[in-house]
Amino acid sequence: MTFQKDSVDSRSDNLRADITKFDTELAEDFKSQMSIAPFLSRKIVSFQGNKSKPAYNWYKYKEAYSAGLVEYFLSNYEGGTQGKVLDPFAGIGTTLFAASEQDIHADGIELLPIGQEIIQSRIMLQKGLSTNDTDKLEWWISSQPWKGYPERTPFSTFRITEGAYPSDTVESIERYRGAMHQESEKIKAILRLALLCVLESISYTRKDGQYLRWDARSGKIRPGTKPFDKGEILSFDFAIIAKLKEILSYITSHQTPITLFPILHTESNIRLFPGSCLEILPTLETESYTAIMTSPPYCNRYDYTRTYALELAMLGLKHEDVCSLRQEMLSCTVENREKDLLNICPNWEPYIDVANNQKLLNSINAYLENEKSLGRLNNNSIPRMVRGYFSEMACVIGECFRVLKPNARLFMVNDNVRYAGIGISVDLILSDIARKLGFEVEKILVVPGKKGNSSQQMGMYGRIPLRKCVYVWRRR
Template identity: 40%
Template sequence: MEATISPNGGSVRERRGLEERFRDRVSPNSALSRKTVSYQGNRAAPGLRWMKYKEGFSRSLVDEFVSEFRPAAVLDPFSGIGTAPLVAAGKGIEATGIEIMPVGALVGRGIAEAANGLRRDTLEGAASELLADLESDADAHEYAFPHVRITEAAFPDETESAIAKARMFIDAVDDHATRALLDLACMTVLEDVSFTRKDGQYLRWDYRSGRNLRSRVHKGRIAPFAEALGGRLYQMLHDVDELKREYGGGRPEFIIGSSLELLRETPEASFDMALTSPPYANRYDYTRTYALELAWLGYGQGDFSKLRQSMLSATVENKPKTDWLRDVYGEDDALLSKAFRMYEDQGAVHEVLGILRQRVNELGNRHVVRLIEGYFLEMAVVVAELGRIIRPGGVVIMVNDNVRYHGEETPTDLILADFAERSGFVCENIWTLPRGKGNSSQQMRRFGRREIRKCVYKWTRTNG
C-alpha cells in the first residue's frame, strides 16, 4: 500500500497528486538500459572514448532517437562532450551544443575537427615530433603547470616537467586543427598520469602524492606522461578515418557558455528536437572532478568558483541565481516571470522543501535546501525556453535521475513534466530504466530501501 505520510512524517499529498496525474505516462522501456543512457556505451566509440566523460550518454541512444524522429535541427543545451550534436551532425542534421564546461566542449570540437577538417598525416607528423621532443634532454623552464589549490602535487615531478615540454611544443604548432588535437590529447591523459582518480563525487588521492597522508588509495602503476600521451595519440590517429565516416556528414556548432544565458538569445521555433541530459540534482560537482583538466586550460582559482556558480545549481555550494537571472532577462521579462511562477506553483517541490526546512538541523548539509530551490527554479527557466525554441510538433528527449534527500523523494521526472506541460508540451512518456538507484547506505538504515527512478522523458510540443 502507498504510504500516506513521508518518512519524516510530512505530507506526500502533492507528490501523490503528481503521480496520479502522470501515472499512465510512466512505464518501463526495455529498449533502454543503463548502458545506453550512460557513458558505458561509448567506451569503445571512436572519438568519444578519448575522454572518460562519465556523465555522458551513449551515441546509440542518440542514434535511436534521431533515426526515429528525423529532425532537421537538434539542440543539446547541456551537451557535455557533444555526443548528441556529433551524432546528429554526422547524419547531415543541423546540430548545436551548448556546454558551460570547456573540458567537454573542447572534446566535442576536437572530434568534429578530426571528422571534418583535420589532415591525418599532419597530425601524425606533429605527434611523432612531440613524442621525440619529450624524449630529449631539453628542459622547458618557461612554463609551469598552472596549479590551483585542489590540483597541487597531483603529478610526479618528471610528469610535471614532461607536461611543461608538451605545452611549449604545442603552443608553437601552426596548424590550428593539429594544435587543437595535440592539446586535447594532453588534457585527456592528465588523470591517468596523476595521483588522482575521478571517483563519484570526489577526486581521490593516491597516498604517494604525499598530499593526503590518511589516504590508503593506491592507483596501481602511474604511467609516465610520454607513454600515456603516446597511447592517446595512437588511438586518435587510429580513429580519424572512422570519425570521418561516422561524423563527417556535417560540423556541429559547439557554444561554450551557460544555457541559462544563451537559450534566451535562441530564436523562437528554431529546433525540432532537443536531446539532452542536464546535470542531476545530486550534488555532483563537475569543477572538482575535472579540476586537472580545467587547470590545464588555464582556469585559475577565481575562475573555478565563478564557473561553479554559473553552472546549473546542483551542488550545495551553489548560491541562488534569482537576481542574476533578473539581470540577464530584465526585471519584467514575460518568459522569466512565467518560469518563476511555474516554480512557485509547483506543489511537490514545495512539499519537499517544507519538510527539509523543518529538518534542516538533521541534514548532512543544510544547503541541500538551497540546491533543490536553485535546481528547480533554473530548470523551470530551461523548460520554459525549450517551449519557446522547439517548433510545434517537435520533441524533447531528456535523461535525468530522481533524487532523495533525508528520505524525501523528489520526483524530478514528474516535476519537470509539470513544467513541460505548462510550457506548451505534452509529456507523452516517462520511460523508466530497468533498475533505478538505491539509497545511500546511511539513508537505507534510516528510511529503508526504495528505488529512485532513473528515466528518459519524451515531451512533444503542441501545435497551439
C-alpha cells in the same frame, strides 16, 4: 521535553506525509505515461555505452550518455532526423556528434571549458587534416620530441590540484607543452586534446562524483579516511603515445582521400555556443529546432568544477575563474548561491511561478527547511540548492519550449535524488512543470535498475528508489 520532541517529530511526520501524498497523486497522474523501458540499459544511458566507440571514448566523461541513446531517440521518433537538434547541456558533445553522423544539424551549449575544448577539437577534426598534418602527428609519436626538449611550459594549479602528478610526470607535461609551441594551431589543438584525455590516468587522482579522490601515494591523506589506491598510474610517455595513436588511427580511417593541403572536406554541421544556457537560450530563435536531446546536471551535489579541476587547471583557469564558473553552473551543489533569474531574463517570471507553485516541490521545500531548522541536515544549503535547481530548470524548460517547433520533442535524461531520508521525484516534478509550460508529457521511460524495479512496484505509483529516466515531452 517529551511533549516538545513529540511535536517536533509530528510536524516532521506531517510534512513527510504531505510529500507522500503529493508524490502519489502526481505518480497517479502520470501513470499511463510512465513505464519501465527494457531497451534502456544502464550502459546505453551512461558513458559505458561509448566505451568502444572511437572518438566518443577519447575523453572519459563520466557524465555523458552514449551515442547509441541519441541515435535511438532521434531515429525512433518522428521528426527527429529532420531539421536541427539542440543540446543546452552539451557536455562533450555526444548529442551533437551522434546527430551530425545522421546528417542532422546540431547546436550545443556548454559552460564547462573541458567540454567546450573536446567539442571544438572534434569539430576541427571533422573538417579533415592534410597529409602534412598526419605526417606531423606520426612524427610526434615516433620521435617523442618532448623528451629532452629544452624549454618547459608550466601549467597553472590551484589548491585542489596541487601535487596531482608525480614530479617526473610534471616535467614531461611541461616539456611536451614546450615542444608544442612550434606547431601549427591545428597540431597544437590535437596535442592539447591528447594531453587533456590522459590527465586522470597519469595523476594521483580519480574522479569520483562530488570531488577528486586522491591516491595515498600523493601523500595527501584525509584524516579519518581509509587510504585509497587507484591502481596503476600510467607514465606520461606511455599514456600520451597511446592516446595520439588512437586519435591518429581515427583520423586516418575517417578521411579519404587525404590531401597534401589542408582543404576542408566538409563544413561541420555542428555549432557550439560556449557559455551558460541560462544566458544563451534566450538569444536563440523561436521555433527553430526540431528536437532537443539533453541531460542536465542532476540535483545530486556533484561538482563538475572540482571533478574536472585537473583539466580546468591545464586549460589555464585560475582559482577565481573556477569559483565564478561554479556559480554560473546550473545549481546542483550546496555552494551555488541563488541566481537572479529575472535579471538574466525578465520574461521568466511565469516559468519561476510554475516552479514556485508546484505542490510536491513545495512540500519537499517545507520539509527540508524544517529539517534544517532542527539541525538535521548534513548541509544547511541543501534546501537552497533544491529550490534553485527547480527554478532554473523551469526557466530552461520554458526556453526549450519556445525554441522548439510545434510538435517537436524534448528528450531528457535525469535521475531522481534523495535528501534527508526523502526521495525527490525529479522526473514527476519536472514533467509537471513541463506540462504546465505547454508540453505534452508523452513518456517517462524508467531505466530498469536494481532490486525493487518490479512491474508490481511500478504499479504502486512508480515509487521506485531513485529512478533514472528518459522523459519524452512534445511541444504542443
